[in-house]
Amino acid sequence: MFHYFGGIDFSGAKEPLSNLWSAVGRERDGKLEVVAICPHAYRMDLAHYVAGGWKRSVEAEEDAAVLWGADFPFGIPAAAADGLEGGKTGWADLLAWAADRPADEVRAAFPDHHKAPRRTDTGGAMAPLDLRLFKQTAAGLRWLHELRETGEVAVLPQAPNPRALTTLVEVYPSGTVADLGIRCRRTPSRPGEVRARPAALRPYLTFAHPCLESLAVTLEDAWDAVIACLTAYLARHDLEQPFRLHPGDGEAFRREGWIYRVPETVG
Numbered sequence: 178m179f180h181y182f183g184g185i186d187f188s189g190a191k192e193p194l195s196n197l198w199s200a201v202g203r204e205r206d207g208k209l210e211v212v213a214i215c216p217h218a219y220r221m222d223l224a225h226y227v228a229g230g231w232k233r234s235v236e237a238e239e240d241a242a243v244l245w246g247a248d249f250p251f252g253i254p255a256a257a258a259d260g261l262e263g264g265k266t267g268w269a270d271l272l273a274w275a276a277d278r279p280a281d282e283v284r285a286a287f288p289d290h291h292k293a294p295r296r297t298d299t300g301g302a303m304a305p306l307d308l309r310l311f312k313q314t315a316a317g318l319r320w321l322h323e324l325r326e327t328g329e330v331a332v333l334p335q336a337p338n339p340r341a342l343t344t345l346v347e348v349y350p351s352g353t354v355a356d357l358g359i360r361c362r363r364t365p366s367r368p369g370e371v372r373a374r375p376a377a378l379r380p381y382l383t384f385a386h387p388c389l390e391s392l393a394v395t396l397e398d399a400w401d402a403v404i405a406c407l408t409a410y411l412a413r414h415d416l417e418q419p420f421r422l423h424p425g426d427g428e429a430f431r432r433e434g435w436i437y438r439v440p441e442t443v444g
Contacts, residue, residue: 268336
């Protein structure tokens with residue numbers, strides 16, 4: 178179904194950014210092969226890249242389909258959204274509402290839900306409106322709204338679109354590292370530690386060029402983008418994961434979102 182896979186290490190910080198990165202890979206010899214790692218100074222630049230600009234960087238066919246894993250909350254708790262004007266707000270309505278407001282105003286609208294997690298926020302994932310995460314959540318919701326306005330884009334499980342060549346799922350790189358049992362320090366501090374990261378990744382992926390490997394193992398944001406890409410690749414055949422694991426909560430996940438994990442680790 179998918180020819181390529183992407184990973185996004187997102188940021189809700191003030192632009193221009195130094196910590197917004199993406200990675201693109203494809204399957205080769207039964208593993209993910211990372212073929213591009215890119216920084217993005219602006220979230221709008223990232224949107225154009227995700228929507229199709231990545232194809233030029235890897236010389237992909239125009240009809241190539243891609244599955245992106247992005248590291249930010251794709252929604253807020255349903256109970257919080259229910260408190261908005263108009264009552265029970267759909268996911269697309271929430272995006273449009275958030276897109277018109279600064280992050281502080283978005284958080285202030287939900288004073289009783291700052292620490293409230295979504296059903297999918299387990300294993301260390303913070304609540305979307307937590308003080309440490311709300312700016313990224315607000316920027317991400319706005320970014321998704323603008324991305325969906327650029328063309329055919331699917332977002333799972335909230336907004337499937339069988340016509341779209343671009344599909345996005347929410348991922349949590351730190352959770353993937355734990356699920357796969359990858360044991361290495363987050364940022365290498367000694368020369369020998371740089372070799373630990375590629376060794377830990379070798380069972381799951383390769384790099385098309387040594388320069389890409391160097392970026393991934395020495396720059397934390399590039400590393401997270403690669404892990405997000407790997408998560409999308411590993412979950413490619415389990416996109417019904419939330420409904421498979423929790424068949425009675427489908428409506429909640431369509432409103433709140435779902436963090437996709439390595440299928441073998443969630444049952």
